[in-house]
Amino acid sequence: MKIAVVGLMRHPIAEPFAGGMESHTWWLAKKLIERGHDVNLFASGDSDRTLGLSACTESSLKTHPQAQTLAGEQACNMSAYASAIKQICHGQFDIVHNNALHPLLLLSAADLPVPMLMTLHAPVYPELAAAIQYAAARNASGNLAVAAVSGSLAAQWEPLIKAEIIYNGIDVDSWTFESEPMPNLAMWYGRFVPEKGPHLAIQAALKAGYSIQVAGPIGNKAYFEEKVLPLIDQKQVSYLGHLLHSEVKQALKRASVFVNAPMWEEPYGIVYAEALASGTPVATFNRGAAGEILDDRCGVVVKERTVEALARGVIQAAKLSRYDCRERAESFCHVDSMVDGYERLYRKLIARQRQNERLARQEAIAMNVALASMKSPLNEIEVAS
Numbered sequence: 549m550k551i552a553v554v555g556l557m558r559h560p561i562a563e564p565f566a567g568g569m570e571s572h573t574w575w576l577a578k579k580l581i582e583r584g585h586d587v588n589l590f591a592s593g594d595s596d597r598t599l600g601l602s603a604c605t606e607s608s609l610k611t612h613p614q615a616q617t618l619a620g621e622q623a624c625n626m627s628a629y630a631s632a633i634k635q636i637c638h639g640q641f642d643i644v645h646n647n648a649l650h651p652l653l654l655l656s657a658a659d660l661p662v663p664m665l666m667t668l669h670a671p672v673y674p675e676l677a678a679a680i681q682y683a684a685a686r687n688a689s690g691n692l693a694v695a696a697v698s699g700s701l702a703a704q705w706e707p708l709i710k711a712e713i714i715y716n717g718i719d720v721d722s723w724t725f726e727s728e729p730m731p732n733l734a735m736w737y738g739r740f741v742p743e744k745g746p747h748l749a750i751q752a753a754l755k756a757g758y759s760i761q762v763a764g765p766i767g768n769k770a771y772f773e774e775k776v777l778p779l780i781d782q783k784q785v786s787y788l789g790h791l792l793h794s795e796v797k798q799a800l801k802r803a804s805v806f807v808n809a810p811m812w813e814e815p816y817g818i819v820y821a822e823a824l825a826s827g828t829p830v831a832t833f834n835r836g837a838a839g840e841i842l843d844d845r846c847g848v849v850v851k852e853r854t855v856e857a858l859a860r861g862v863i864q865a866a867k868l869s870r871y872d873c874r875e876r877a878e879s880f881c882h883v884d885s886m887v888d889g890y891e892r893l894y895r896k897l898i899a900r901q902r903q904n905e906r907l908a909r910q911e912a913i914a915m916n917v918a919l920a921s922m923k924s925p926l927n928e929i930e931v932a933s
Contacts, residue, residue, distance in 0.1 A: 549642040549894060550586040552635075552662075553577045553599075556648055557628045558621075560608045561595035564792050566765055567739055568818040569669050571793075572697075572716055573647045574599070579719075579887045588639065590632040602635055604628035625650055637661060643894045651679030658686035663897035665890070668696045668711055671813055672704050684709050690900050693893055698837035701815040712893065715840075716816045717886030718877075723825035725874050726801035734760040734862060735803035735828070737788075737796060738819055739767040740776055745809035745833075747775040750785055752831070752858035753807050758866075760807065761799060763788040800826040805866040808832035809858060817841060821881035827870035831861035841880065845872040 555573040559566035565574065577589045577599040589595065593603035594611075605628040609615040615624040629652040636644055637660065644664040646653050654676075657664045666683075670676065683692055696702035696711035705711055734753040738744050746762055753760035762785070766772045780787050788799060800806070806823035807830075814836035821841065823830050830847035832838050838849050846868060848861040 549898070550640065551580055551588070551894070552632075552639065552641045552644045553580070553587055553589050554629075554632055554644065554646050554648050554653060555589060555591040555595070557592050557605055557625055557650075558609045559592075561589060561591040561599070563596075564765075564790050566610075566767075568716070568816065569647065571818055572669070575717075575719065575883055576645070576647070576887065576890070579883055583887070583891075588635075588641070590635070592628075602632075604631045626652060629653055633660070642898055645890065645894075649676055651675055654679040654683040654692075657683045657692045658689070660691075663691040663693070663901045665893050665897060666692065666694045667714070668694060668701055668705055669815055671701065671815065672708070677708055680705070680709050689904050691897065691904070693897055695890070695893060697816040698840055700813065700837050700840065704813070712889075714886060714889035714893070715880070716818055716821065717881055717883035718818065718821045718825060720821075720825045720877050720882050723797055723822065723877070724801055725825075725827045725870070727827060727870055729804045729828065729870070730802050731804060732758045733803050734758040734805050734807045735762070735799060735823075736760060736807050736809075737763040737791070737799070739764055740772045741767040742771050742775075743810070743812040745811045747779060748809035748811075748855055748858065749807040750776070750779045751855045752809065752862055754779075754784060755855060755859035756862035758805070758862060759784045759786075761786045761788055761803070763791045763796065763799060765790045796822070797826065800828055803828050805862055806830045807858065807862055808838075810835040810838070812836070814838070820847070821877060824873045824877035824881060827874045829865040829868040829870065829873050831858060831865040833858065843876065845869065846876040847873075 555561045559570050561570050561573050565571040577587050580587050587600045588602045589599040590602050590604050592608040593606045594608055595601055609621050609624050615621040629650050633656050641662045644662055646664055646666045649670055694709050694711040695714045697716045699713050702711045702713050736746050736749040750760055779785050806828045810833055816837050820830055824846055830842055833853045834849045834851045842849055848865040850857045850861040
């Protein structure tokens, strides 16, 4: 299949990943290429060029000189996705896989010459919800399908549109299992933003008697300096920086437990899958998809969202079998299962479009035959005279 994969423009689709969506899009494109598909990745120009990159903007909007204001970022985003749509219309693709959150692609879905699969990575918010409703209202042909990365996310969107559930996946085989971690060492990594609650994860680890290593990009500098930086002493609490994937793997497998403290309904949580692949059990608040990914053999999902409850969860989780954690990653979190699910939806959408095209051709033929069999009254008059 010739597949157009559309990503976010704010950050590059490249290592080190800014977040889970960038990682998801990178792995999706990589695995589709490995399976023999012809993939074009529509993303920023500083994304990974080994993934069939079709650059829609010179650089990611985070660093783009014309996108440093809200109005500038909106204009750059609009221009980038308009470029993607133009290229898709002339690219003879079989399918578009839309991983972006920008409304423009959805608003254009019914007008594209190819079917579109939209993956929902975010909770309901007004701009995307309006675009979903508009696209659904124009989807008489069935050329648009929607997938959600977890059951909890699909449930949030269900009043607006029905989404098939295809869980995110990671390349479990590339993660090294470690049966003997460093004792009393916890880890947290992700973007340092308030909604991910890293300061609470640090406090819970310390209260449980664990030292903790934290890593990731600083997404909100003011929050990091106010809430996180005062806790970092490079003894009990160490900041490792924004790590490459290979460095994350080394850090995760050393940890006795992964601590998470999401303050929002996280749609999936790729960090859970990566921790489990390393053999590292998880302690986390019960938010978003945590309860779908983790079971009682590999994690402790804390209902009470307090530092004290999470600290107790850290102690309990660290006692769980690391072999059970790895088994859960292999059976539930594998990228091959994710790509299998998307390929199934691609084939379904392509088959539906081809059926629609056959029906349209048959209707056109039938109409032409009907018109040809009809005699014009003027012709009859001429024959009679």
